[in-house]
Each structure stands twice: as structure tokens, then as C-alpha cells.
Amino acid sequence: MIPKKHKNTFDAKKPETQIAIYRKPIYLYQFHKTMLIRRLFLIFTLVSALFQAKAEKYIEVNENSFWINRLSFTLIGQPDRYVALGDFESIAIPIKRAGKLILVDAIADSVSGSLILDTGATGLVLNSIYFRDGRPKHGYVTGGVTGKLEQVQQKIIGNFHFNEVSYQNIRADLTDLGHLESARQTKIIGFFGLILFRNFEVVLDLKNNLLELHRLNKNGERLNSQSQQPVPDLELPIYNYSDVYFVEGKISNKRYTFCLDTGAEANVLHNYLPDKIMNTITILRRNKLRGSGKQSTEVFYGLMNDFSIGDRAINGMQTLVTNLNAMSEAYGQQIDGMLGCAFFEKGVFYFNTTKKTLGICFYKADVP
């Protein structure tokens, strides 16, 4: 879980550009009612003709370009859509770790470095240190400026790629990730969520430091017939808000909603869960953390003794206990906890965002 000040920037339900092209005339003119009906009829006829043409392969549309007969048109200006380009059906991408963070190398407009795989993020966020426009002002005295609200900066990245997966003209928010970089002594150019991997099955195997992507067909099956998902120990339904996914877990047999967050270096539980639940947590430590000003917040560190997912009990996972109200507000969704790296280190995870399932093959316990 990386700072998520700009949670709602990416709205998955924005209209697609193709539709906008057809709608435009209707919005532009205010016709008399009969005129409007007549125009609508004309448009309907035109759209039907287009569909028929498409069916007969005179027109072909894909996600970032279309062609009519031999004329090709490129749809530009869809920076909120992350269309993964690249000639592959399945691909294995090496992962690096810095602390618990899960990193993949990438190049964004000639800046190279590592990006955090953060399934708790709703989009692509880049480190403002490397993507600001311009240099600091000459002789810029730094001091005394406090309490100034920084505006959310955005940037269009013309070319973004990691391994053989590439994206063009995508929008990224900018935020300062200097604290993470210096804590981890690793060049971190940003973080991204599963929105970049729509229409893919994402396989996360932390033991082998491996991320696999498999293109899916409309039914959520892998296109690559050579590579089939093994029968998982668990297959759980997941649901999403934007491109962040949630799963149901149980503590002391009560069901709770957990955010699946590979960007969280620790699991987190909401401190307002009922006593019956809290009593199953062994509190090992308490910390007061200062925010800006005199305010501080309490964080508890403990062990989850009665957690289960599906029919599998996972005991002794480390967790933080703190207030998750701000998180819940940001997602517009009550969140009881977050499952972070400690959870994802338990096995191989198969995110299928088309079928909306999470498969888990647990690692066999290390034989001493």
C-alpha cells in the first residue's frame, strides 16, 4: 500500500472513445423533436451498417486502432485505458524484492528503474522526483514553506514498457516516493495496480520471484493452450472497486472484507473490529506515530491467530492493527483489513480478473 492520495483519478467506467465518436453529433445539435427522431433513425441505420460491415470484416476495431477496408485509423487520446501491447500469449517477468516490496523493472519515457506491483493501487503512479517538468528554480531557497497543499500532478507517458509488455500514451499521477527509495536504497520510479493487466491472468510466485501474465479470452480462459493453470488448493471469488480487488476472509468464523494489496508490506486489520475478533489477535507491540503537527496515531503489531480463507486456516500471520477509515473512504467500500506481502508469501496466487477469481496453490511448508 503506497500513498494513495489520488485514489479516484482513474475511473474504470469512463466511456470508451469509439462510443464517444458516435455520440458526438447528438450532443452538438439541439434539433426539433421530429428532426431528432429522424436523425436518430439515420444514426441507428448508420450504426447498423457499421456493425454489419464489421461482421463482414470490412471494418475491424481493436482497442487502440480500427480500420475500414484498407484505411487504418488510430484512436488517440485514451490515456485512461491501459492496453497492453506485445506479441505474446504468456510471459514470465522476473521480480525483484526490496524489503517486502515487489518490484519489476520498467522504462517510462526513457527513465528506467523499478516499479512496485501494488494491487491496492487504482492506476499508474510515478515518482515525481524523476518525472517533473523542469528543474528547480535557480537559487531556490528551501525553507519555511509549510502547509502548502500540493496539487496532484499528472503526466502522459508516451512509451511505457517492462519486459515485452508495452503501453502507449498512458496517464500517470505523480507523487513523491523519496521516503520509500531512501528506506529501501532502490530506485523506485513508481507503482501500478492490476489495471495494467486487464484481460490477463496474473500469477504471482514470490518464492521464485516470478510474475507471469497470460492473455485471456472473453471467457477468462488462457489463450496459450500450452500453459494451463494447475488445480489450485483454493479458488475464491473476488470482487472489485475500480481495479482493486477484495476477497472474503474469516476471523474466528466471522466473514470480513479484505483488500488484496501486494503493495502493503504488512497485513493490516481495522482496529474497530468487534472484541471477539480482537481477542484472537496477540498484541505484541504498540507504537505511537507522529503525523504532521502534534497529532499522533496508534499502531499495534500482533499475530492473527484465527484467520482463515476459503477452508484454509493460516495462523500466526503478522499484522498491524490501525484505523482504516480513511482507506475505506478512499475506496468507497468498507474495508476490514488488508492482505499484504505476508499473505502473498504463502503460495502461488492466480488473479483472474475476467472470471473474478483468485486461485491459490499454497507452498508446501519448508521441511526443516
Next chain:
Amino acid sequence: MKKLLLFKIVFLIGQLLAAQDFSEGARIHKGQFQLIVELGISLEEQAAFLQQYDLDSLMAARLFRQDFRYINDSTAWKVSLISPDKVLLTKALSAQSEAEPDLSTIILSEIFAQESPSPIPADFTANYGINRLLDAYAFQQYQKESCFFLRGHKKASKVMLAGSFNNWNTMQNAMQKTDSGWVSCLPLSPGKHTYKYIIDGRWHKDPANKITENNEHGTVNSVVFVYNYKFELTGFQEATKVYLAGSFNSWNPEELRMQKTESGWQLPMFLRKGTYTYKFIVDGRWILDPENPDQQADGRGNINSVLSFGNKIQFILPGFQDAKKVVLSGSFNNWNPDEIQLERTPYGWETTYAMAPGLHEYKYVVDGQWMHDPANPCTTGEPPYLNSLIAIEPNHIFVLEGNSDAIEVLVSGSFNGWRKDGYRMQRRNNNWIFPIHLQPGRYTYKFVIDGQWILDSDNPYYEKNEFDTDNSVLWIEQE
């Protein structure tokens, strides 16, 4: 009515049981943090307890003095005695506030509290190294390039090479397929390099390299050394075993075995630049290097051969003609006040000394009086207590353009603990410069122009610090 009564009784019993359950440790209960405190614990245990639960020391002092009234009246905590030597300490969970740290800060700080000690930075400072390969072709060193070779894996579609030399970038060095495996050649500087192969996305250590080291993730990296020096001993061809031992390997007599050649013995290796003493051990007999006239007594009756390898720096101190003894002393020789004596010249004093790459502090000791080098404007410290600074093989030069009318310009940052007295920069034409040698990693810094802290306006990379001002950011990568 009866039902209500029954419910109340059950509820009270439940409460009682719950209360009885909780007799040690800590828990979160009814929106409160509850902590059982044993009053009779030792002072040491008290200190550890305070740290574990981040308790205010004044409040805790009253607690262990059993001054409960103060705690109940004047703090957010409530105390109740549950047995003569045990109390229950409770406090409502703090409410949400806008100014509290964001969750990522919380997670990061907690992760840090768990990680102890802090992760060991990669060791780039090995004094020496010799490769141990199972297959001589696995790593070969040529004049300008070094080549890695991975045998087999012919069915793989892509093999990448990642290591300390490319900042472990997984996308930078694609290996070329050959008829027997995969090869990648790249210019590598002499020294220690760690690496792994990525075969179709999966990390593999080099199967042909016996030297590995653990990384912080519980797996291993392969280690290879790029050589820059060859020890040679002519003759002694009738000997069966010849070893090399010296200050670089703590005089281990059975570690560095030399190889027989047509004319004698040799040992190519990586040797960090610097000044060393050494000897050969021919069939158990310690001998000086017969071809090296440079020798030094070790103060315990032994004489050793001396090797000055690398950057020989000439130190010149003009004047001081009347002095009897001038010594060079610095961070490079643990500030030894006798070891490196300067020789008298018609103009003053001088000596040459081979030093390892790095930023070194030094002083002259003139007849027992310590002084900084008057000819070197790069210093650190507050006058008159200045140490001179010298960067050997600098890998970065801080440059501040303009400000030629400034009296004093410093650079200070994470590399020197943000010292207020910083590193004094030197004026060069209309600019201020400071050459430095830093270990690979991330650094933050600022310039201080006559007491005013400013960002480096020529560096586009800067970040907010905890004081809500900006620091310039600098990455040093392994050469």
C-alpha cells in the same frame, strides 16, 4: 422481563469470563487498548516494557511507584489494580484525525521496527578476490570486456544477465544465443561483481561458479571478480606449493595458492588499490619478494615486502624548513601519527602514498603539531579544527555554478550525516566544485552558501524531506 433478566445474567457472566481470560499481555477490547502490567519487574524489564508498548516514561514512572491517582486524573490512561502486584492499564484507542501519518508511513515504520538490524548494504569493498569457476569459459576477462557464458539452456527463448554492474536491471543485458549456450560481454571495472541469470523470466545463479553470497531475500547471488593485478615469483620451480599471504588477506597462509608457470609462480587476482605488505610461502618457508626492493619492518622484528598499488598521491607541504619531522596521517591509516614520514626537499616536505578509491581525511603532523594542508581548500570541520579532504578516483563532482562572490560554500548531505560544517567546496573559475567518491547508493544533499541552504539547481531530481523543504537526490551506481 424474565428474558431481559436472563440476558443480563448471561451477558454479565460472559463479561466476567472475558475479564478472567485476560490476565497477561495486551489486547484491544471495546475500543480500548488494555495492558496487564506486573508491578514487581526489574528496572531493565521496565525499560524494555516501555519500549515495547511505546509508553510515556513519566507516566510509567508513576505507574511503577503506584501513584495511580495521577495517571487516572492527568493522563489518557486508566489504571485498576487486579491483584496486589498486577494492574490493568487501559486507554481509549486514539480517534481518527486528518493530521495522522498515512498508512504507507505506518506500514513502512512498522516494517522497519521489525527488521533488525538494518539490511546489510552490498559489500563493494572487498580487498581482494579470486574466481572459483567449474567451467573456465563461464567467465572470461579480456582487455576491454568481460564475458559471461551460460552453457546449455538451448530451448530457452530469452536469457538476461542482471547484477550489481547494471543495478540488477532485469531488462538491460540480453544474452546472445550461441551453438552451445548463451553469452554476454560487457565492460566491467576491476573489483567484485554479483550477478544472476534470468532464464525465461526465472532467476538462476550461475551453475558454473562456486562463489556465491547470500542476499537479503534468503537466496544466493553468484560472485565474480574482475582482475587487475598479478603477483609473480620467478624461479623456485622445484617447490611443490607456493602461497601468497599479506595484509590484504589478514596474513592467512593457506588461502592464496599460486599457480606454476614456465618461469616460476603467479597469481592473478583482483586487488583493491592501496598500500599492502606481503610475503611468499615456498613449501612452508616465508620469503620476501626477491624482485621488490620496497620493504618495511612491522615493528615485531619482521621485514615484509611492500606493495604500493594504484593511485600514488604526492603530498607536498612547502616551507617548514626548520621542522625536524613531518608526518602524514589520515583516515586511510587510522590516523597513525608515525607511519608515513615526509622527506625533506629544497622547498619543504613531500611523500607519495598509494590510496584506495574513496574520500579520505588527512592532516600533517609537524613536530607533533597537527595542521590541515594549507594548499588544499577542500576541508571539513570548524576552523581552526580542520581536516583536509582528498577524493581518490572521484565518481561524482558537485558543481555549483556562479555565486563567485560567496565567501564560503559547503556541500552537506546524507553522505556526511548532514554535518553543519559540511564539506568545504573549492572555487574553480566562476564556479564552486567538490569532487567526491561515494559508495553506490542513494544520497540526498544541499549546498550551503554563506550559511543559506539551497537546492542544486542543476539537478532535476529533488524530494521533500521531513521538514517539508526539498533536498536534491543523487544516485551513485556501481561502475
